Amino acid sequence: MKTYLVWAILLVVLATVPLPNEVPKRLVGSKIFTESVILGDMLQQLAEDADVPMGHLRELGGTQVVYQSLKNGEIVGYVEYTGTIDEEIFAGQKISNAAERAEQLATDGILMSSPLGFNNTYGLAMRADRAEALKVSRISDLGRIPDLVFGFANEFMDRADGWPGLKQHYRLPHEKAVGLHHDLAYRQIEAGEIDVMDAYTTDAKIEPYELTLLEDDLEYFPTYEAVILYSQSIADERPELILAWSQLAGALDEEQMSQLNARVDLESESESFAAATFLQEKFNIESEMKEETALTRICHTTVEHLDLVRRSLIPAILVAIPLGILASKSAWLGQTVLGIAGMIQTIPALALLVLLMPVAHGLGLSSVGPGSATAIICLFLYSLLPVIRNTVAGLHNIPSAYQDSASALGLSSFWKLNYVELPLATRTILAGIKTAAVLNIGYATLGALIGAGGFGQPILTGIRLNRFSLILEGAVPAAVLALLVQGAFELLERYAIPRGLRVRKSA
Amino acid sequence: MNRATANQLRTNIGYVIQEGGLFPHLTAWQNATLMARHLGWNSENVNGRLAELAELTQLTSAQLQRYPTELSGGQRQRVSIIRALMLDPVILLLDEPLGALDPMIRSSLQKDLREIFRRLDKTVILVTHDLPEAAMLADQIILMSDGQIVQSGSYDELEESPSEPFVTEFIRAQSPINLANQDS
Numbered sequence: 001m002k003t004y005l006v007w008a009i010l011l012v013v014l015a016t017v018p019l020p021n022e023v024p025k026r027l028v029g030s031k032i033f034t035e036s037v038i039l040g041d042m043l044q045q046l047a048e049d050a051d052v053p054m055g056h057l058r059e060l061g062g063t064q065v066v067y068q069s070l071k072n073g074e075i076v077g078y079v080e081y082t083g084t085i086d087e088e089i090f091a092g093q094k095i096s097n098a099a100e101r102a103e104q105l106a107t108d109g110i111l112m113s114s115p116l117g118f119n120n121t122y123g124l125a126m127r128a129d130r131a132e133a134l135k136v137s138r139i140s141d142l143g144r145i146p147d148l149v150f151g152f153a154n155e156f157m158d159r160a161d162g163w164p165g166l167k168q169h170y171r172l173p174h175e176k177a178v179g180l181h182h183d184l185a186y187r188q189i190e191a192g193e194i195d196v197m198d199a200y201t202t203d204a205k206i207e208p209y210e211l212t213l214l215e216d217d218l219e220y221f222p223t224y225e226a227v228i229l230y231s232q233s234i235a236d237e238r239p240e241l242i243l244a245w246s247q248l249a250g251a252l253d254e255e256q257m258s259q260l261n262a263r264v265d266l267e268s269e270s271e272s273f274a275a276a277t278f279l280q281e282k283f284n285i286e287s288e289m290k291e292e293t294a295l296t297r298i299c300h301t302t303v304e305h306l307d308l309v310r311r312s313l314i315p316a317i318l319v320a321i322p323l324g325i326l327a328s329k330s331a332w333l334g335q336t337v338l339g340i341a342g343m344i345q346t347i348p349a350l351a352l353l354v355l356l357m358p359v360a361h362g363l364g365l366s367s368v369g370p371g372s373a374t375a376i377i378c379l380f381l382y383s384l385l386p387v388i389r390n391t392v393a394g395l396h397n398i399p400s401a402y403q404d405s406a407s408a409l410g411l412s413s414f415w416k417l418n419y420v421e422l423p424l425a426t427r428t429i430l431a432g433i434k435t436a437a438v439l440n441i442g443y444a445t446l447g448a449l450i451g452a453g454g455f456g457q458p459i460l461t462g463i464r465l466n467r468f469s470l471i472l473e474g475a476v477p478a479a480v481l482a483l484l485v486q487g488a489f490e491l492l493e494r495y496a497i498p499r500g501l502r503v504r505k506s507a
Numbered sequence: 508m509n510r511a512t513a514n515q516l517r518t519n520i521g522y523v524i525q526e527g528g529l530f531p532h533l534t535a536w537q538n539a540t541l542m543a544r545h546l547g548w549n550s551e552n553v554n555g556r557l558a559e560l561a562e563l564t565q566l567t568s569a570q571l572q573r574y575p576t577e578l579s580g581g582q583r584q585r586v587s588i589i590r591a592l593m594l595d596p597v598i599l600l601l602d603e604p605l606g607a608l609d610p611m612i613r614s615s616l617q618k619d620l621r622e623i624f625r626r627l628d629k630t631v632i633l634v635t636h637d638l639p640e641a642a643m644l645a646d647q648i649i650l651m652s653d654g655q656i657v658q659s660g661s662y663d664e665l666e667e668s669p670s671e672p673f674v675t676e677f678i679r680a681q682s683p684i685n686l687a688n689q690d691s
Contacts, residue, residue: 401528404528405529405530406530408517408528409522409590411545415541420530423533424531498532499532500574500575501531
C-alpha cells in the first residue's frame with residue numbers, strides 16, 4: 001500500500017506544482033478569424049499605450065464562446081459586429097435600433113463603443129469564371145441553378161442570420177449545403193468541390209482566389225458595423241482604457257480593414273505587426289512588439305500543452321483506478337461506470353467544451369484561455385475510460401488459481417487486492433494509462449478551440465492563414481510528444497511491473 | 508458457521524491448491540510469509556518459522572529469494588507446502604499436488620513428498636485420482652465416488668476385502684495388468 005501511496009502523492013505533486021505564469025490578469029479576446037485577431041491586437045496595443053497591462057486571448061473561439069467570456073469576466077473587451085449582436089447573440093429579441101441593442105447588452109453588464117467605421121457584412125462568393133459561365137451576379141440568380149453545392153462556415157450554417165434565413169428569404173431550392181471551416185472553404189471552392197461560399201466583405205482572400213461577391217439584391221444581410229464591446233466593470237476601473245480605445249471610432253474604413261487583412265492573409269505579416277503599423281501610421285503610437293521566434297513559440301506551446309496534459313491526465317488516473325477497482329467488484333456498478341465513461345467518450349470534443357464552459361465558470365474557475373478549467377475537465381473526462389476499462393480487465397483476467405490461492409490462505413479482501421490482485425493487474429492497468437496519455441496528448445490540441453493554448457494553437461492559426469509550416473509546428477511536436485510518452489511508459493513498465501512477472505524461466 | 512469462524516477454520520488447515528498456486532509476482536519468501544505478515548507477526552517469528560520449514564523441505568535461503576518461474580517444479584511444490592504450513596495448521600490439505608506432470612518428474616516428486624510427510628508429524632490429507640500414489644504416500648485411503656465414501660482403509664484392505672465391486676474396478680482400472688490387456 002505504501003508504494004501506491006508514494007505513487008499517488010508523487011502524481012498529485014506533479015499535477016499541481018505551479019508553472020511560472022505570464023498571463024496578465026486583464027485580457028482582450030478575439031474570434032477565430034484574421035480580422036478579429038488584428039482588432040484584438042489593436043485593443044491590446046492601445047491598452048499598453050495607455051499603461052493598462054493587457055494580454056490577448058487570440059482565436060478564442062466563435063461568437064458564443066467569446067461573448068460568454070466577456071460576460072463571465074474572463075476577458076474585458078473584444079470587437080464585435082452589430083449584425084451579429086442583433087441576429088446571433090440576441091437572436092429572437094427583435095432588436096431594431098442602437099438604443100435597444102445597448103439596453104440588451106447592459107443587462108449582461110456590457111457596454112458598446114461607437115462604430116469603428118467599416119461594415120463587414122456577409123456575402124456569398126463564387127469563383128469569378130464559374131459565376132460568369134452560369135451568368136450569376138446576384139444572389140437571386142442562384143435560384144435558377146438548383147444543383148449548386150454550397151459550402152458554409154459552420155457558424156453561418158446555423159445562425160439565424162445565416163443560411164436558414166437566407167434560404168427562406170431568397171426561396172432558394174438548394175439542398176446541398178455543407179458546413180466547413182471558413183479558411184478551408186477557399187481551397188474547396190478553388191478546387192471546384194463547392195460552388196458557393198459565405199464571405200465577409202472585408203475578406204482579403206476574395207481577390208487572390210479570383211472570387212466574385214454576389215449582390216445581395218433582396219437586401220437580406222443586415223449591416224455588420226464593427227464595435228468594441230467591453231465590460232462595465234473595466235470601464236469603471238480604468239476609464240483611461242476606454243478613452244484609449246475610443247480613438248478607433250470611425251478610424252477604419254472597409255478598404256483599410258481589407259488591406260490590413262491582406263497583409264496578414266496574403267503577405268504573411270503577423271497580426272500584431274499589421275495592427276502596430278496601422279496604429280503607428282494613424283495615431284503615431286509606438287507599440288512594443290514581442291515577436292516570438294519559431295523556437296520560443298514551440299517551447300511556449302510545449303509548456304502549455306504539457307500543462308494541459310498533466311493537469312487532466314493525472315487526476316483522471318487517480319480517479320479511474322479506484323473506480324475501476326470498484327467496478328470490477330460489482331457487475332452492476334461495472335456496467336454503470338463503464339457505460340457512463342463510454343458515453344462521455346462519444347460526445348464530440350467541441351460540444352463537450354461548450355457544455356463544460358458554464359460548468360467551469362459556475363465552479364469559479366477560468367472557462368477559457370491557456371490552461372482553462374474547461375479544457376482540463378474535458379480532457380480529464382476523455383482520459384477516464386481507457387484507465388477504468390483496463391483496470392477492470394486487468395483485475396478480471398487474473399487466473400482463478402491465484403484468486404483461489406489467496407482465498408485458501410485466508411487473506412482479507414484488502415490484502416488480496418493490495419498484494420495479489422493489483423500487482424498482477426499492473427501490466428494491463430499501465431497499458432490503459434499509456435493509451436489514455438497518448439489520446440490525451442492528441443485531444444489536447446482541441447483545447448485551442450477555446451483558446452486553451454498548446455499545440456492546437458499553431459494548427460488552428462496555420463489553417464486560418466493557410467500556412468503549412470505553422471500547422472506542422474503544432475502537429476509534429478504533438479506527434480513527437482506522443483511517441484516520447486509512449487517510450488517513457490515502456491521504461492516505466494520496467495520499474496512498475498513486478499520482477500517475477502517479467503523474468504523468463506531460466507533454462 | 509459465519510465468516511469469522513470460517514476464517515478461523517481455514518487457518519487451521521494448510522491448503523495447497525492444484526499446481527501450488529504460487530503468486531508469480533512474489534518471491535518464494537514473500538509467497539511463504541504473506542499470510543503471517545498479514546497477521547502481523549514480527550520478523551523474528553516469521554524468519555524463525557520459515558527457517559524450520561526450509562530445513563524440513565530442504566530449501567536454501569538463496570532459493571527462497573527466487574521467483575516461482577526461476578524455480579524447478581519440485582522446488583515450487585516445496586514452497587507451496589511451506590506456505591501452507593507457515594501458520595502451523597493442524598491439518599495439511601493437498602489437492603492433486605502432482606496433477607499434470609510427466610511420470611518421471613512425478614515419481615521423483617512423490618518421493619520428495621513422502622520424505623516431507625514422514626518428518627512433518629501432522630495429519631496430511633491428499634486428494635488424488637492415482638491409487639498407486641495414494642498407496643505410496645498414505646497410511647489410510649478413503650475411496651470416494653459421487654461425494655460419498657465408498658471404503659476407508661489401507662491399500663491392502665481395499666484390495667483384499669473390497670466393500671463393493673466398484674472398489675475392485677477402481678483398483679483394476681489403474682493396475683499395470685490392465686494396461687497390458689489393453690495393449691494386446
